[in-house]
């Protein structure tokens with residue numbers, strides 16, 4: 001049966017049960033050991049990080065042209081049937097209330113030549129882009145997967161979070177000197193949500 005990826009990406013309210021697998025447990029243990037013991041030189045216990053939404057110009061172009069700025073594919077407008085979230089303000093959608101735009105987005109533009117285009121949403125009308133510190137509270141209710149990338153966008157570690165306690169695993173991933181950035185994805189839909197950088201990087 002074909003899976004409608006776009007619909008999946010908006011299906012934030014569906015019941016999701018994630019069972020911690022051996023891989024992730026190993027990752028968390030490894031990350032924990034690094035956090036506690038093998039701390040890289042110059043890395044503090046509480047790694048400051050910044051969550052980046054898509055660029056303001058990307059959101060503006062999508063709203064004006066109703067097409068993917070990176071690919072030209074037509075965008076789709078609908079009243080939210082799922083919680084999303086919006087990749088600009090990083091708030092979940094009010095189902096049945098707010099209009100949103102679905103478009104194709106490559107989150108690796110400017111990071112690596114190897115793209116991974118996928119569907120994402122933004123509010124149909126201009127919203128207030130996320131500029132906050134720390135991890136947005138508005139995303140903590142979602143099942144999240146943190147993917148830590150090194151050079152050549154190679155995945156070095158992956159941690160799944162279902163209880164909203166996302167700060168510590170992000171800090172542990174970024175404490176690894178070989179990790180360049182972390183991507184946050186929706187565990188159920190697989191879609192890119194936001195990027196996390198070390199502050200100052």
Ligand SMILES: [Zn+2]
Nearest residue numbers: 086089123127
């Ligand atoms: Zn928004």
